[in-house]
Amino acid sequence: MRDNPITPTVDLDADGVQHGFLRLPYSRNESAWGSIQIPVSVIKNGAGPCALLTGGNHGDEYEGPIALLGLAQTLRAEDVTGTVIIVPFMNHPAFLAGTRVSPVDDVNLNRAFPGAPDGTPTAKIADYFQRTLLPMADIVLDFHSGGKTLNFLPFAASHILDDAEQMARCRAARDAFNAPFSVEMREIDGLGMYDDAAETLGKTFVTTELGGGGTATPETVGIARKGIRNVLIHAGILQGDMDLSPSRILTQPSDDCFHFADTGGLIEFNATLGETVSKHDDIAHIWPAHYTGHPPRTIKAQMDGILTARHHPGLVLPGDCIAVLAIETTTDLTKEDQC
Template identity: 60%
Template sequence: MTVSELRPSAISPTVDFSMDGVQHGFLRLPYSRDDSAWGSVMIPVTVVKNGEGPTALLTGGNHGDEYEGPIALFDLARTLKAEDVAGRVIILPAMNYPAFVSGTRTSPIDKGNMNRSFPGRPDGTVTEKIADYLQRELLPLADIVLDFHSGGKTLDFLPFCAAHILSDKQQEARSFELVDAFCAPYSMKMLEIDAVGMYDTAAEEMGKIFITTELGGGGTATAKSAGIAKQGVTNVLRRADILKGGDRSAAGRTQWLDMPDGNCFSFAEDAGLIEPLVDMGDSVVAGQVVARIHPIGKTGALPSDVCTKMDGILCARHFPGLVKAGDCVAVVAVAV
C-alpha cells in the first residue's frame, strides 16, 4: 500500500454524511500559518439526506475565480429541504476555498490548481490534502457528480454543460443524459487538452456519472449565467430522481456541440494586445482569422493573426485585452 492509502486524511468533517436531515458545517483542514499557529482552513459543506437513494456530489469553486457554481450551490444549500430529497445531496460550493476567497484560479497558499491535483496526498500541500479528501472520502459516496466551471478571469465561454467521451459507453450515455437534463443553452461532448490530475478523471475512473459546465467567464457572473446554473442543478437532481416534485423530463431544448480533436484550439504565438475579429457563437471556417495580436513595444510593427483550424462555431475565447505567447485564444466546436 502507498503512503496515501495508509495515512488518514488530515481533514475532519463537522457533519455526519450518514445522518438524515439538513446539516451545514465544514471540512476542517489544520493549517499552521504566521497569523494562526493552530489555524484551520474551514471549507463550507452542506449535506441533505432523506432515507435511502442515490447520492449527488455538487461542487463549485474548483477554480476560485469562477462564480456561477458557488452562486447556485450556496443558494441550493440554503433552500434545499430534506423532505424534498430522496437519497442524499452533498454540496461543496467552494472546494478550493483558499482560491475562492482570494478570487484566484489557484490557491494563494501553495499555488495549487485543484483540477490538476488529483488523486492528491494526505501528507501533501493544502490543495493536495483537499484533493485527497475528495478522492478517498467524498467521491466514493457519490453516484453522480456535477462540478461547476466557467472561464474565470482569462477565458469566456458560450454557456454549456458537458461530459466526456468514455470507453464505458453505458457510463458515457448516462453522463450525456444528465448533460441533456441540465439544459444549458449549449451541451458539449468535451475534449480536454490536459486531463492529468483532473477531478473529472478521478470521478470517471471510479465509474461515477460526471458532468461539468462552462458558463461564461471574465471572472464574474451575470444574471443569465447564474440563472442557468441554478436551473441546471435543479434539472439534474430531478432527472436523477433525487429531487422530488416537478417534471423530470421538462428541461427544454439545448444545442449540442462537439469538440472532436485538438484542432478545436488556437493558441497565441506572440504576446501583445488582442483584437477579436469574431464574436462567440459566430460561424467560422478553417483558416479564418479570428483574432489579431498587436505588438505593444513600439508603434508601426505588424500584428500577427490567429487562425482557426476547422469549420464550426466559436465557443470560447481569450478574455483579457493582453495575451501572452502560449495562451489559448479561441476554441471552435462543431454543431451536432
Template identity: 60%
Template sequence: MQMIPSPITATVDYAAPGVHHGFLRLPYSRDDAAWGSIMTPITVVNNGDGPTALLTGGNHGDEYEGPIALYDLAAKIRAEDVTGRIIIVPAMNYPAFGASTRTSPIDHGNLNRSFPGRPDGTVTQKIADYFQRVLLPMADVVLDFHSGGKTLDFLPYCAAHILPDKRQEEQSFDLVRAFGAPWSVKMLEIDAVGMYDTAAEDMGKVFVTTELGGGGTATASTANIAIRGLQNLLIAAGVMRGEVEAHPTRWLDMPDADCFTFAEDGGLITFLADLGDAVAKGQPIARIFTVTRTGLAPVTVTANRSGLFMARHFPGIVKPGDCVAVVGVEIEA
C-alpha cells in the same frame, strides 16, 4: 504499508437524516494562527434510499456560477424534497475562492490538476486527497461547476466526456441533456491528467461539468442557467422530487485538438469574430499587436477548423502559449 489518514475532518455526519450544515476542517498553521484551520463550508442532506449526488463549485476560485447555485441550494433545500443524499461543497478550493484566484494563494496549487492528491502533501493536495478517498467513493453522480474565470469566456454550456464505458457515457450525457443549458458539449480536455473529472470517471461515477460564461464574474443569465440546471439534473438523477423543466439546447462536439488555437506571439489581442459566430478553417479570427513599439503590423490568428466560435481568451493582453480561441462543431442531439 499503512495508509496515512486524511488530516481533514467533517463537522457533519454524512449518514444522519435531515439537512446539516458544517465544515471540512483542515488544520493549517500559519503566521496569524499557529493552530489555525481552513474551514470549507459543506451541506449534507439525507432523505430516502436514492442515489448520492456530490455537487461542487469553486474548484477554481475565480469562477462564480457554481458557488452561486450551490450556496442558493444549500440555503433553501428541505429534506422532504430529497429522495437520496446530496453533498454540497460550494467552494472546493476555499483558499482560492476567498482570494478570487484560479489557484490557491497558499501553495499556488491548481486543485483541478492535483488529483489523486496526498494526505501529507500541500494544502491543495490534502484537499484533493479528501475528495479522492472520502467524498467521491460516496457519490453516484458528480456535478462540478466551472466557467471561464478571469482568463476565458465561453458560450454557456453543460458537458460530459466521451468515455470507454459507453453506459457510463450515456448516463452522463442524459444528465447533460436534462441540465438544459443553451449549449451542450461533448467535451475534449487539453490535459486530463490530475483532473477531478478523471478521478471521478475512473471510479465509474456519472460525471457532468459546465462552462458558464467567464471573465471572473457571473451575469444574471449565467447564474440562472446554473440554478435552474442544477435542479433539473438532481431531479433527472433521481435525487430530488419534481419534474425536469425542459429547455432547448444545441449540441457541440470537440472532435480533436484542431478545436484549439494557441497564441504564438504576445501582445494586444483584438478579435474578428464573436462567440456564437460560424467560422471557417483558415479564417482570421483575431489579430495580435506588438506593444513594445508602434508601426508594426499585427499578427493574424486563424481558426484551425470550421465550426462555431465557442470560447475565447478574455483579457486584452495575451502571452505566447495562451489559448485564444476554441471552435466546436455543431451536431444533432
C-alpha cells in the same frame, strides 16, 4: 496509506439538513494551530442516490458557488430522496482570494488529483474528495466557468469515455442539465483533473462552462440554478418535471479546436462567441505592444466551427489559449428527446 487530516463537522450519514465545514488543520505564521474551513451542507432523507455538487474548484468562477449557496439555504430534507452533498467552494483559499489556484501553496486543485493525505493543503483537499466524498456519490456535478481569463458560451459538458454505458449515463445527465449548449468536451490538459478522478471511479459526471470574465450574470446564474434542479430530478433525488428548452449539441473532434498565441500583445478578435467561422478565417489579430508601424500577427481558424471560448483580457502572452472552436451536431434537444 495515511488517513486524511480533514474532519467534517457534519455527519455525512445522518438524515436531515446540516451545515458545517470540512476542517483541514493548517499551521501557519498567522495561526499556529489554525485550519482551513471549507463550507459544506448535507441534505439527506433515507436511502437513495447521492449527488455531490461542487463549485469553486477554481476560485475565480462564480456561477456554481452562487447557485449552490442558494440551494443549500432552501433545500429541505423532506423534498429529497437520498443525499445531496453541497460544497460551494472546493478550493476555499482560492475562492477567498479570487484566484484560479490556491494562494496557500500555488496549486491548481483541478490538476492535483488524486492528491495526497500528507501533501500540501490543496493535495489534502483533493485526497479527501478522492477517497471520501467521491466514493459516496452516484452523480457528480462540478461547476466551472472561464474565470478571469476566458469567456465561454454557456454549456454543460460530458467526455468521451472508454465505457460506453458510463458515457451514456454522463451524456444523459449532461442533457438533463439542459444548458443552452451541450458539449462533448475535449480536454487539452486532463492529467490530475477532478473530472478524471470521478470518471475513473465510474461516477456519472457532468461539468459546465458558464460564461467567464471573473464575474457572473443573471443569465448564467439562472442556467446554473435550473441545471441543478434538472440534474437532481434526473437522478431521482427530487420529484417534479424538468425545465427543458432546446439545447444546441456541440462536439470537439480534435486538438485543432484549440488555438494558441505564439506571440504576446494586444488582441483584436474578428469573431464573437457563437459565431460560425470557416477554416483559414481570421479569428484574431495580435498587435505588438512595444512599437508601432508593424503588422499584427494573424490567428487563423484551423477548422470550420463555432467559436465557443475566447481569451478575455485584452493582452495575451505567448502560449495563451485564445480561442476554442466546436462543431454543431444537432440543434433540437427537446423534452421529448430526453424521455
